[in-house]
Amino acid sequence: MNYQISTDSAAEVQASCIVVTIDQSGKLSDSAAAIDSASQGYLQARFAAGDIQGKTAQTLLLPAVAGIKAGRVLLVGTGKETLTATAAVKILNAIATATAGIKGSIALALETLSSNALPGAWWAEQTALAFGNALYRYTATKSKQDDNGEPAQPDSLIWLGSDQSAALAKGEVIAQGVSYAKHLGNLPPNICTPSYLASEAQKLAANGALDVTILDEEELEKMGAGAFVSVAKGSSQPGKMIVMKYNGAADNNTAAHMILGKGITFDTGGISLKPGLNMDEMKYDMCGAASVLGTMKALLALKPAINVIGMITSAENMPAGHASKPGDVVTTLSGKTVEILNTDAEGRLVLCDAMTYGINTFNPASLVDIATLTGACMAALGRVNSGLFTTDETLAGELQQAASYSGDKVWRLPLEDDYQELLDSNFADIANIGGPLAGATTAACFLSRFTEGTPWAHLDIAGTAWNSGGKTKGATGRPVPLLVNYLLAK
Numbered sequence: 040m041n042y043q044i045s046t047d048s049a050a051e052v053q054a055s056c057i058v059v060t061i062d063q064s065g066k067l068s069d070s071a072a073a074i075d076s077a078s079q080g081y082l083q084a085r086f087a088a089g090d091i092q093g094k095t096a097q098t099l100l101l102p103a104v105a106g107i108k109a110g111r112v113l114l115v116g117t118g119k120e121t122l123t124a125t126a127a128v129k130i131l132n133a134i135a136t137a138t139a140g141i142k143g144s145i146a147l148a149l150e151t152l153s154s155n156a157l158p159g160a161w162w163a164e165q166t167a168l169a170f171g172n173a174l175y176r177y178t179a180t181k182s183k184q185d186d187n188g189e190p191a192q193p194d195s196l197i198w199l200g201s202d203q204s205a206a207l208a209k210g211e212v213i214a215q216g217v218s219y220a221k222h223l224g225n226l227p228p229n230i231c232t233p234s235y236l237a238s239e240a241q242k243l244a245a246n247g248a249l250d251v252t253i254l255d256e257e258e259l260e261k262m263g264a265g266a267f268v269s270v271a272k273g274s275s276q277p278g279k280m281i282v283m284k285y286n287g288a289a290d291n292n293t294a295a296h297m298i299l300g301k302g303i304t305f306d307t308g309g310i311s312l313k314p315g316l317n318m319d320e321m322k323y324d325m326c327g328a329a330s331v332l333g334t335m336k337a338l339l340a341l342k343p344a345i346n347v348i349g350m351i352t353s354a355e356n357m358p359a360g361h362a363s364k365p366g367d368v369v370t371t372l373s374g375k376t377v378e379i380l381n382t383d384a385e386g387r388l389v390l391c392d393a394m395t396y397g398i399n400t401f402n403p404a405s406l407v408d409i410a411t412l413t414g415a416c417m418a419a420l421g422r423v424n425s426g427l428f429t430t431d432e433t434l435a436g437e438l439q440q441a442a443s444y445s446g447d448k449v450w451r452l453p454l455e456d457d458y459q460e461l462l463d464s465n466f467a468d469i470a471n472i473g474g475p476l477a478g479a480t481t482a483a484c485f486l487s488r489f490t491e492g493t494p495w496a497h498l499d500i501a502g503t504a505w506n507s508g509g510k511t512k513g514a515t516g517r518p519v520p521l522l523v524n525y526l527l528a529k
Contacts, residue, residue, distance in 0.1 A: 055143030171214025217516030220333030224514025273362030302328030302353030309382030415478030
């Protein structure tokens with residue numbers, strides 16, 4: 040997508056479509072009023088006729104209007120209240136969806152919607168992200184049956200008003216990271232294996248801006264990563280631990296901020312087999328890993344002056360004669376022993392060894408893990424908020440601020456010592472599940488035992504990493520926008 044800045048009036052700009060706004064009282068924005076004046080009241084007549092009521096994110100696409108130079112007009116409702124970030128994102132998503140099939144350029148007269156809370160740069164960044172989401176298409180495993188060529192879509196955006204080139208460029212980069220994460224998540228599990236994720240990391244490193252290390256299952260077993268191996272050994276696909284080092288700080292010795300993604304490329308539940316209904320969606324159990332790759336891709340383009348380590352711990356969780364069984368006791372890389380009461384609680388097993396390796400090897404300034412970890416978190420928060428767990432108030436504030444700015448929402452859930460006793464085991468240092476209650480919290484409690492005093496937060500994205508069913512089914516690319524904005528603020 041190309042981006043242009045223009046100071047032309049809405050009536051004078053040359054574009055395939057001009058986007059202007061109207062509120063629920065019928066008040067036109069200044070740009071919409073200019074079009075209305077040039078067209079002898081055409082837009083106000085549409086409101087008077089009831090064609091549009093100005094409700095938040097309501098759209099009305101109009102053909103060429105006499106007196107203006109744009110080929111079409113998209114009139115968009117902004118409601119009757121002061122715009123919140125949530126409402127603003129809905130408006131931008133509606134704009135991008137309504138214009139996604141228009142060939143050529145889309146001019147956007149949105150600057151009058153900016154405020155102290157939602158400045159013009161925020162609108163520009165979110166606009167690029169909204170168009171990236173609207174234009175994403177999954178085609179990797181579809182045969183080419185359409186001889187009509189690529190579907191029509193815009194090739195450029197024209198931002199009317201002050202120069203927001205930097206914000207548009209940032210939004211475009213984040214959108215590309217989101218699309219990359221979506222692509223990886225949507226790939227079928229016979230293609231997107233742990234080895235495939237390792238090859239993708241190596242592709243990102245091809246220009247030399249990343250240092251990549253791949254630890255294979257055999258190496259990890261020799262190191263003593265028994266929790267990781269207990270999951271990986273049930274599959275014919277070898278498990279991998281992937282380490283990507285981005286050194287952007289002036290001093291390479293500056294402590295890096297680490298992000299760690301769960302990459303279970305398919306999760307049957309192992310011996311504790313999942314029900315068959317919707318099991319195909321367990322290909323999305325690697326979306327934490329996909330978000331790390333998407334974030335690293337964005338960082339390579341943005342080139343921030345920070346050091347970041349992106350880690351992925353990846354395996355398949357399969358039932359087999361040599362798979363782990365409920366009741367097994369394994370020794371983690373930290374030396375702690377774990378009683379496996381349920382093999383479907385495998386994510387925390389691969390993560391805990393990766394956390395120990397990352398902390399011992401790199402001594403990071405902070406660690407954020409991202410995982411499709413628990414159905415309990417999805418039950419609590421649905422598909423709106425990712426679950427945030429941490430006892431570090433500074434880290435909590437940084438992640439919440441990044442979530443608020445990016446629109447990639449989180450909700451903080453409890454992580455208290457009172458929950459730790461639910462993980463007590465008669466036969467090991469810790470059990471891998473804590474019973475039927477507070478499942479998202481006990482999973483986070485499990486991980487907390489491997490943080491070794493490092494500032495740490497856990498993002499449970501089980502409800503936000505993908506959408507189920509129908510035309511919306513697919514990976515969302517979250518929380519790439521949150522992670523990028525969090526790291527850029529370091």
